[in-house]
Amino acid sequence: MITTAPRTGTVSAFGQLLIGALLLGLAVWFWHLQGRPWPTMTRSRPAQWTALLGIIAFTAISAPALYSRRHKNVVSEHNPAGALWHVFHASQTGFALELAARTVSLLRGAGHAAALYPLNAFDGERFAESRCLFLVSTTGEGDPPDPALAFVQHAMRAPRALQGIEYGILALGDRSYAHYCAFGHALDRWLAASGAMPMFDLVEVDNAAAPALQAWQAHIAAQTHTEQQDAFARAPLQALALSERVHVNPGSASAAAFELNLAPVQPGIEWQAGDIAEIRIGPADADADIYREYSIASLPVEGRLSLLVRMMHTPDGKPGLGSGWLCQQTKPGDDIQLRIRRNPNFHTPDGDVPLILIGNGTGIAGLRAHLRARIGAKRHRNWVLFGERKRAHDRFYDRDLATWLNEGAIAHLDRVYSRDADSPHRYVQDALAANADRLRQWMDEGAVIMVCGSREGMAPGVDQVLRDTLGDAAVDALMADGRYRRDVY
Numbered sequence: 001m002i003t004t005a006p007r008t009g010t011v012s013a014f015g016q017l018l019i020g021a022l023l024l025g026l027a028v029w030f031w032h033l034q035g036r037p038w039p040t041m042t043r044s045r046p047a048q049w050t051a052l053l054g055i056i057a058f059t060a061i062s063a064p065a066l067y068s069r070r071h072k073n074v075v076s077e078h079n080p081a082g083a084l085w086h087v088f089h090a091s092q093t094g095f096a097l098e099l100a101a102r103t104v105s106l107l108r109g110a111g112h113a114a115a116l117y118p119l120n121a122f123d124g125e126r127f128a129e130s131r132c133l134f135l136v137s138t139t140g141e142g143d144p145p146d147p148a149l150a151f152v153q154h155a156m157r158a159p160r161a162l163q164g165i166e167y168g169i170l171a172l173g174d175r176s177y178a179h180y181c182a183f184g185h186a187l188d189r190w191l192a193a194s195g196a197m198p199m200f201d202l203v204e205v206d207n208a209a210a211p212a213l214q215a216w217q218a219h220i221a222a223q224t225h226t227e228q229q230d231a232f233a234r235a236p237l238q239a240l241a242l243s244e245r246v247h248v249n250p251g252s253a254s255a256a257a258f259e260l261n262l263a264p265v266q267p268g269i270e271w272q273a274g275d276i277a278e279i280r281i282g283p284a285d286a287d288a289d290i291y292r293e294y295s296i297a298s299l300p301v302e303g304r305l306s307l308l309v310r311m312m313h314t315p316d317g318k319p320g321l322g323s324g325w326l327c328q329q330t331k332p333g334d335d336i337q338l339r340i341r342r343n344p345n346f347h348t349p350d351g352d353v354p355l356i357l358i359g360n361g362t363g364i365a366g367l368r369a370h371l372r373a374r375i376g377a378k379r380h381r382n383w384v385l386f387g388e389r390k391r392a393h394d395r396f397y398d399r400d401l402a403t404w405l406n407e408g409a410i411a412h413l414d415r416v417y418s419r420d421a422d423s424p425h426r427y428v429q430d431a432l433a434a435n436a437d438r439l440r441q442w443m444d445e446g447a448v449i450m451v452c453g454s455r456e457g458m459a460p461g462v463d464q465v466l467r468d469t470l471g472d473a474a475v476d477a478l479m480a481d482g483r484y485r486r487d488v489y
């Protein structure tokens with residue numbers, strides 16, 4: 001939940017007290033003028049009523065000022081530096097957001113006032129003379145997360161006057177990418193160039209590594225003069241048995257894809273469409289702690305946790321670590337250990353807004369969960385655009401999609417196959433461009449767009465069609481408002 005920092009009123013507490021005192025003085029003066037004790041006061045004496053009204057006005061005007069002074073004292077007792085902490089997050093798949101929320105809890109647990117904001121809410125003026133923490137990830141090839149794109153384009157274009165702000169950065173990344181923690185470092189450079197003062201060196205986190213998370217908590221403890229807490233311990237893993245594994249694209253020109261169903265779903269395991277399964281690769285007693293993340297294709301109400309996993313190979317032809325284990329080594333009945341990562345940026349939109357779901361390949365997994373959630377909520381303004389290679393082999397979730405279309409739970413289903421000569425379009429972006437009028441109409445009606453699948457080819461292709469159809473400013477605004485969300489990899 002996003003909380004906002006307290007705002008200051010237009011009349012100062014001192015001003016309020018002064019006005020109240022003047023009114024009280026007036027009241028006492030009228031009282032003496034009449035020379036009568038209070039009990040003899042009657043309705044026929046207007047001056048006495050004026051005096052009484054004066055006292056009531058004094059109470060009404062002064063009480064908030066007295067309260068707020070008292071309240072301020074309480075805050076500063078816990079917070080010797082007198083600083084309010086502002087914690088900002090920029091997250092693509094939810095991890096930076098989770099850690100930012102935990103950082104706020106840590107600060108509040110230490111008796112400090114702290115509030116949580118998306119990075120887009122950071123403007124220097126409002127946060128002047130305060131302490132700001134930034135928990136940001138890097139995505140794509142060294143890119144900022146989608147929710148921070150507008151901030152990067154506008155606020156970070158040039159240095160600002162941020163003198164007086166003290167800051168700390170937790171940069172999430174993965175060393176296997178060429179541009180390790182690039183966005184965290186870009187933000188650090190911009191803040192420093194703007195005159196903000198680092199409280200400590202940027203902390204890089206490689207793949208959720210525990211020592212870096214502990215280093216961050218040690219910095220918070222030092223800044224708040226408290227004992228270090230271990231508030232960032234990951235949720236425990238849960239074991240779900242593999243009940244079924246189905247090869248869903250036999251004969252395909254693409255790599256083999258498997259639907260994995262894990263059951264039974266324990267009462268304690270909960271997730272929403274858009275959340276991510278962090279799967280621990282290997283048997284429970286494996287030494288190495290290796291994780292792979294997959295979109296979840298089902299909902300708890302279906303009694304199973306479903307994944308759609310593509311078999312990957314390393315350049316020298318060996319099975320990929322995660323997909324090889326899930327698609328080849330495990331057998332039905334084996335336990336798979338996992339935890340759920342909440343990904344609020346990619347949850348099904350609230351309310352009865354139209355929804356445009358665009359994806360390719362195994363990206364259909366995440367989209368299926370959204371469709372299932374929408375249909376459960378009886379929201380049927382769903383437009384699905386899905387792309388694969390060949391109709392004969394690559395019809396993921398064909399039965400579900402056909403049933404939902406027949407029942408009217410999907411308003412439009414545009415499936416395109418890039419290697420079929422008779423496919424009406426080659427790629428999903430072509431199908432979207434061909435339906436530009438419908439796209440504009442749905443967007444005018446408040447539609448949300450969710451894109452899931454390939455980061456290369458599909459995601460930029462769809463983005464270009466959106467920009468050509470709706471304009472750059474509109475697309476940037478949709479992204480900033482959470483009406484254009486992506487889970488691409």
Ligand SMILES: Cc1cc2nc3c(=O)[nH]c(=O)nc-3n(C[C@H](O)[C@H](O)[C@H](O)COP(=O)(O)O)c2cc1C
Pocket residue numbers: 090091092093094095096097136137138139140141142143145172173174175177178179180181182207208455488489
């Ligand atoms: C598609 C994708 C691209 C990524 N690109 C980078 C990158 O260029 N540099 C990097 O350091 N980490 C990269 N990462 C790793 C993420 O930064 C890391 O997983 C981080 O913990 C995600 O945090 P978030 O859930 O808050 O977005 C990438 C991850 C994904 C899934």
